[in-house]
Amino acid sequence: xxxxxxxxxxxxxxxxxxxxxxxxxxxxxxxxxxxxxxxxxxxxxxxxxxxxxxxxxxxxxxxxxxxxxxxxxxxxxxxxxxxxxxxxxxxxxxxxxxxxxxxxxxxxxxxxxxxxxxxxxxxxxxxxxxxxxxxxxxxxxxxxxxxxxxxxxxxxxxxxxxxxxxxxxxxxxxxxxxxxxxxxxxxxxxxxxxxxxxxxxxxxxxxxxxxxxxxxxxxxxx
Numbered sequence: 001x002x003x004x005x006x007x008x009x010x011x012x013x014x015x016x017x018x019x020x021x022x023x024x025x026x027x028x029x030x031x032x033x034x035x036x037x038x039x040x041x042x043x044x045x046x047x048x049x050x051x052x053x054x055x056x057x058x059x060x061x062x063x064x065x066x067x068x069x070x071x072x073x074x075x076x077x078x079x080x081x082x083x084x085x086x087x088x089x090x091x092x093x094x095x096x097x098x099x100x101x102x103x104x105x106x107x108x109x110x111x112x113x114x115x116x117x118x119x120x121x122x123x124x125x126x127x128x129x130x131x132x133x134x135x136x137x138x139x140x141x142x143x144x145x146x147x148x149x150x151x152x153x154x155x156x157x158x159x160x161x162x163x164x165x166x167x168x169x170x171x172x173x174x175x176x177x178x179x180x181x182x183x184x185x186x187x188x189x190x191x192x193x194x195x196x197x198x199x200x201x202x203x204x205x206x207x208x209x210x211x212x213x214x215x216x217x218x219x220x221x222x
Contacts, residue, residue: 057155057214127158155214
């Protein structure tokens with residue numbers, strides 16, 4: 001009995017000493033040394049892939065070609081289900097969807113003088129370089145893109161494709177739309193096929209813009 005009592009006393013003493021033993025403190029973050037600064041996040045520059053995306057144009061349906069446009073420099077066919085809008089100096093040609101009644105979606109083909117460097121004509125050999133120049137230009141302009149520039153061959157036509165947001169004035173207010181741009185270069189002139197759609201509806205009309213691009217012709221000598 002005396003032995004058991006002594007053992008009980010020892011166990012109790014051990015338990016009390018363990019409970020009262022200080023435990024290591026949890027790690028805490030330390031303040032930065034004096035003079036140190038925290039890096040602010042900055043937008044990453046637009047990057048482009050070197051892999052060319054190819055689109056088979058055999059399934060596209062087009063109507064007749066319009067008379068030569070842009071002073072005879074380009075020929076454009078009408079995509080199925082669309083019609084040309086009245087002429088306007090703001091664009092080379094505009095197409096309205098027959099199903100939309102003159103609203104969105106719509107396709108504008110515009111032309112600008114090339115300001116992207118030494119390239120004057122686009123080919124499969126330089127479409128990646130051209131797309132990189134487009135990405136650099138968009139980045140410098142602060143353009144926010146949904147899909148970054150991508151080098152493409154649609155049918156046999158090289159181009160750069162990207163998607164951005166655009167604000168349009170409608171009925172005294174503004175709405176945000178998605179705009180897919182297919183950029184082409186010929187004889188130092190930068191052509192853009194801009195498809196504008198309601199947000200989330202790009203795929204419904206994407207192939208109409210692809211069809212226009214695939215069938216673009218540049219008359220010999222122009």
